[in-house]
Amino acid sequence: MAPKSVKYSPNSIIYFKGDSSNAIYVLKKGKVGLNYKDLQTGQEVQDLIQMGEFFGVKAALGHYTHDETAVVLQDSEVIQFSVGEFESMLKGNNRLVLKMMKVFSTQLRRIHRQVQGLLSSDLAGNPELGLFEIGQYYRRHKDYQKAISAFNRYKVLYPRGYYAAQVEEALQSVDQGTFYKSNSNSEPQSQNDQVSVFICSKYIERGNYQEALRGLTSYMKNSVNQDDRSEAEYQLGLCLTKMEKPQEAIKQFTSLVKRFPKHPKLGQILYYLAFNYEKLGDKTKAVGFLKKAMPLLAGDSLSQKAANLLSELEGGI
Amino acid sequence: MENLERFAKTFNPDEVIFFEHEPGDSFYLIQSGQVKIVRIMGDIEKILDILNPGEFFGEMAILEETARSASAITLDSCSVLEFNRANFSSLIQGNPQIGINLLKLFSRRIFDQKRRFMILTLDDLDGKVADVFVMLSELQPPDEESGIREFKASLDDIGHWAGIPVGQCKDVLDNMVSNQKIVINKDTIKVNNINELIRFVSSKRRSQENNERD
Numbered sequence: 184m185a186p187k188s189v190k191y192s193p194n195s196i197i198y199f200k201g202d203s204s205n206a207i208y209v210l211k212k213g214k215v216g217l218n219y220k221d222l223q224t225g226q227e228v229q230d231l232i233q234m235g236e237f238f239g240v241k242a243a244l245g246h247y248t249h250d251e252t253a254v255v256l257q258d259s260e261v262i263q264f265s266v267g268e269f270e271s272m273l274k275g276n277n278r279l280v281l282k283m284m285k286v287f288s289t290q291l292r293r294i295h296r297q298v299q300g301l302l303s304s305d306l307a308g309n310p311e312l313g314l315f316e317i318g319q320y321y322r323r324h325k326d327y328q329k330a331i332s333a334f335n336r337y338k339v340l341y342p343r344g345y346y347a348a349q350v351e352e353a354l355q356s357v358d359q360g361t362f363y364k365s366n367s368n369s370e371p372q373s374q375n376d377q378v379s380v381f382i383c384s385k386y387i388e389r390g391n392y393q394e395a396l397r398g399l400t401s402y403m404k405n406s407v408n409q410d411d412r413s414e415a416e417y418q419l420g421l422c423l424t425k426m427e428k429p430q431e432a433i434k435q436f437t438s439l440v441k442r443f444p445k446h447p448k449l450g451q452i453l454y455y456l457a458f459n460y461e462k463l464g465d466k467t468k469a470v471g472f473l474k475k476a477m478p479l480l481a482g483d484s485l486s487q488k489a490a491n492l493l494s495e496l497e498g499g500i
Numbered sequence: 501m502e503n504l505e506r507f508a509k510t511f512n513p514d515e516v517i518f519f520e521h522e523p524g525d526s527f528y529l530i531q532s533g534q535v536k537i538v539r540i541m542g543d544i545e546k547i548l549d550i551l552n553p554g555e556f557f558g559e560m561a562i563l564e565e566t567a568r569s570a571s572a573i574t575l576d577s578c579s580v581l582e583f584n585r586a587n588f589s590s591l592i593q594g595n596p597q598i599g600i601n602l603l604k605l606f607s608r609r610i611f612d613q614k615r616r617f618m619i620l621t622l623d624d625l626d627g628k629v630a631d632v633f634v635m636l637s638e639l640q641p642p643d644e645e646s647g648i649r650e651f652k653a654s655l656d657d658i659g660h661w662a663g664i665p666v667g668q669c670k671d672v673l674d675n676m677v678s679n680q681k682i683v684i685n686k687d688t689i690k691v692n693n694i695n696e697l698i699r700f701v702s703s704k705r706r707s708q709e710n711n712e713r714d
Binding site for chain 1: 514516519520522523528543545560562563565566571573589592593596597599600602603604606607608609610611613614616617618619620621663709
């Protein structure tokens with residue numbers, strides 16, 4: 184069978200909206216309009232078919248019903264192709280394939296955007312959080328290769344992302360062999376629980392103090408390991424210092440020194456005590472703590488800061 | 501197919517080709533093996549589709565660099581052809597059948613998106629959920645005999661299609677269960693009379709259009 188030419192008189196209908204379709208049409212002569220309801224406005228609109236233009240293509244190729252009605256406006260002649268005939272014709276005409284592809288992709292892009300615009304933001308999703316959660320999902324379900332793969336892709340895509348510290352820690356734990364042990368219960372964990380001290384320290388570095396505070400408080404409640412706990416308490420004091428809460432920071436650091444007099448970060452703790460006393464205007468105490476801190480800070484990045492603060496304060500006393 | 505070997509890539513079984521939420525600039529045509537398309541919903545990995553040789557995936561990347569809407573994971577050893585917008589024209593030049601297959605795929609996608617748009621623009625929650633069932637029935641072969649339809653769908657699926665949070669979707673479905681409109685089974689949802697839902701959705705749409713006109 185070859186494509187056939189069909190003549191239509193004015194006001195006749197080539198196909199109705201809702202008709203199933205197995206034919207594709209091209210306008211050879213005359214005037215044909217496509218009547219449909221505009222999705223955005225709900226108004227009935229009519230598009231005129233240009234001479235030589237194909238219509239009814241999507242419904243026939245996609246095996247769907249027509250979503251418009253084709254109305255003949257003047258005496259017209261239309262060439263009708265079966266899907267098979269249309270495909271044979273396309274095979275010999277790459278330019279036509281590419282042209283149709285362009286038309287279809289423009290339509291698809293437009294409707295895709297309209298749909299995305301209607302979805303609420305939580306459903307449309309936050310791709311950064313989404314990818315991180317996929318890694319967490321596979322880790323929880325012990326599908327470690329996929330978890331590692333998701334975290335690696337996160338690292339490439341979001342090197343400074345909100346979850347970069349957690350991802351980094353997870354990937355480091357792969358090297359340390361702990362990745363496969365921790366987080367392995369099948370119960371999903373609350374995101375806010377059991378965030379490690381390392382991650383909290385990253386939160387502090389990034390200025391995300393509230394998240395750090397929440398993570399550290401939760402960690403200290405659950406931690407049984409003394410070393411981890413003492414580090415968490417140090418980070419808590421640091422966090423309060425950065426939050427410019429000198430009284431609370433002093434209370435935290437003082438309590439920490441009493442309970443852990445041999446704390447591995449004693450020099451830093453004494454420096455931050457001095458720093459916070461200076462903020463409160465108590466220069467004498469600040470100088471006293473700085474003098475105790477200085478010998479312990481040798482080689483530490485805080486050493487120069489301590490020396491500067493000391494000379495500033497002693498000059499002013 | 502001509503000159504396509506330079507686009508070929510192979511993957512091991514259970515290997516991730518791309519993750520949901522990753523930005524995408526490539527699309528794929530399966531040459532051998534099977535690929536599953538999955539999405540994490542809640543705490544479940546939900547299989548949306550299993551694709552066979554000759555089928556495409558990730559094709560939205562031809563249009564724009566959007567985040568992937570699902571993950572693609574191999575089920576067995578797979579060989580795929582990987583394309584992007586830059587080399588797409590040269591692919592079609594040498595292989596018009598691939599272009600024709602993509603036209604068919606795009607036709608279906610346009611229809612799907614238009615249908616989804618219609619669901620999302622209904623104001624009424626009951627109407628949206630009912631229209632999801634109507635849409636699912638349109639995708640099944642017509643069955644004139646009975647109004648009963650059974651769909652392999654979950655609460656998450658219905659909520660996703662209706663564009664509403666799962667909690668709200670559950671309320672609507674619970675209400676439909678108590679009114680004996682549907683029966684929720686372990687893996688399926690049975691609609692007792694699809695024609696009733698079609699009429700319900702039509703009346704919702706009509707009254708919405710009338711209100712908008714007033």
